[in-house]
Amino acid sequence: MDAIHSKSVFVYRQVRRALRSGSYAPGQRIDPARLAAEFKISPTPVRFALYRLVGEALIVDHARSGLHVPLLTEVALRDLYDWMECLLLMACDICAATATAKPEPLEISADGDPVVLTWQLFDAIARATSHTCLHQAVKQANDRLAPIRRATQGLFERGLEELSELHRLWQACDMPALKSALGEYHERRKQLVPSIVALLSDRSDYFH
Structure with a gap:
């Protein structure tokens, strides 16, 4: 059992890392047999790992059609953007009230990966609050949004510039300005929700 658990944890971390980086597209099927072959292990620990990710809402189980990366409706995607925004604004308020913010510099360059x-x-903004529950909530929302960010990069021409400004405000510990910029960041995405969902639905056709 220990060996199965160890292998399951390994697969969980590998697939979660791939989801976080946007390596899987929204709507894409995740084949347990293919992962078992890739990692050269039996299907059992792979299934344990994938159903752990189902429990975290990072993968959905469509029964007969198998396991897939979530493909969100307009309502669900707008709710997810709202949720991430609320969490980050709460984190900014906590950092401002307690002076706990310890900005970690990121290297943001023209050839950087915006996702x-x-x-x-x-993640750094949430972690700086020292509130474990808040940090975990941001991590989960971050993971759920990562495939969407990867698939929709072409919709935001100034994405890296926008991110650089958020990073600058975070480094300056200018919480009022950062909260305003985060609100604008998420509002731009919420306005494009119909286009985003249509784009993701079209692309998901390639995975069925």
Whole structure:
């Protein structure tokens, strides 16, 4: 059992890392047999790992059609953007009230990966609060949004510039300005929710 648990934890971390980086697209099927072959292990620990991710809402089980990366409706995607925004604004308020913020510098350059950098910045803001529950909530929302960020990069021409400004405000510990910028960041995405969902639905056709 210990060996199965150890292998399951390994697969869980590998797949979660791939989801976090946006390596899997929204709607894409995740094949347990293929993962078992890739990692050269039996299907059992792979299934344990994947159903742990189902429990975290990072994968959905469509029964007969198998396990997939979530493909959100307009309502669900707008709710997820709202949730991430609320969590980050709460984190900013906590940091401002307790002076706990210890900004961690990120290297944001023209050839940087906006998806990875966005995950890291939002995670750093939440982690600085020292509130474990808040940090965990941001991590989960971050993971759920990562595949969407990867698939929709072309919709935001100034994405890296936008991220650089958020990072600058975070480094300056300017919480009022950061909260305003985070609100604008999420509002731009919420306004494009219909286009985002349509784009993701079209792309998901390739995975069925």
